[in-house]
C-alpha cells in the first residue's frame with residue numbers, strides 16, 4: 001500500500017504544471033519531435049544533419065537515458081520512442097532548453113518501428129524499465145515478436161541493451177536470448193552491487209529512481225540481436241482456433 005501511495009505521489013509530481021493537452025500542443029511545436037504523421041523512414045541522417053550512428057531508447061518515457069547517453073556521446077544520435085506524448089514532452093523540453101542537438105523524440109507504437117526507420121538504419125537499442133506485461137507475453141518488449149520487429153530496422157550485428165527492475169522481464173529476456181541462441185555480451189543481476197558501477201549504467205530514469213527508493217535491485221542485459229527470426233507466441237484467439 002505504501003509503495004502504491006509513493007508511486008502515485010511521484011506520478012502526480014510528474015504531471016504537475018501544464019495539463020496533458022497543453023503538453024501535446026507544445027510537443028508538436030518542438031523542433032526535435034516527430035509522430036505518426038512524420039515521414040522519417042530512411043531520412044534520419046538528413047534530420048540530424050550527419051551520418052553518426054543512431055541509437056534508440058524504446059519505452060523512453062521522458063527520455064532520461066537517451067539524454068544521459070547523448071551528453072556522454074556527442075557523436076552518436078539518440079531517438080527516444082514512446083507512445084505517451086506528455087512524457088516525451090518533458091525530454092523534448094529539456095533538450096530544447098539545454099541546446100542538446102543529438103536527441104530526437106518519436107511518438108509512435110514501438111510495434112510500428114519499421115514504418116519510421118529503414119532497414120539497418122538503427123545501430124543499437126536500449127529498453128529502459130519497460131512494463132513487464134505479466135499477463136501478455138506478446139506485449140513484452142523483449143519477446144520474440146518484438147525482437148523480430150527490431151530486426152526490420154537493425155542489422156544482425158545490432159546491440160540490444162535492457163535495464164529493468166523486474167525479475168520477470170529480466171528472466172524472460174534471458175530465456176528469449178537462450179531460445180534464439182543469441183550472443184549474450186553482459187548480464188548483471190545487480191547493477192548497483194557492481195563496483196565500480198560503469199558510467200553508462202549510472203544514468204537513472206524517472207522510474208528507476210522510484211524503484212531504487214523502494215530498495216529494488218536493478219538488472220542489465222546486453223546482447224547481439226542476431227539474424228534468426230524468433231518464434232512468436234500466437235495470440236490467444238489464434239491458439240483457440
Ligand SMILES: C[S@@+](CC[C@H](N)C(=O)[O-])C[C@H]1O[C@@H](n2cnc3c(N)ncnc32)[C@H](O)[C@@H]1O
Pocket residue numbers: 058059060061062063081082083084087108109110111128129130131205206207208
Ligand atoms: C514504466 S514506463 C518507463 C518509462 C521510462 N523508460 C522510465 O524508466 O522512466 C514504460 C513506458 O513504455 C511505454 N510503452 C509501453 N509499450 C509501448 C509500445 N508498444 N509502444 C510505445 N511505447 C510503449 C509506455 O508509454 C511508458 O511510457
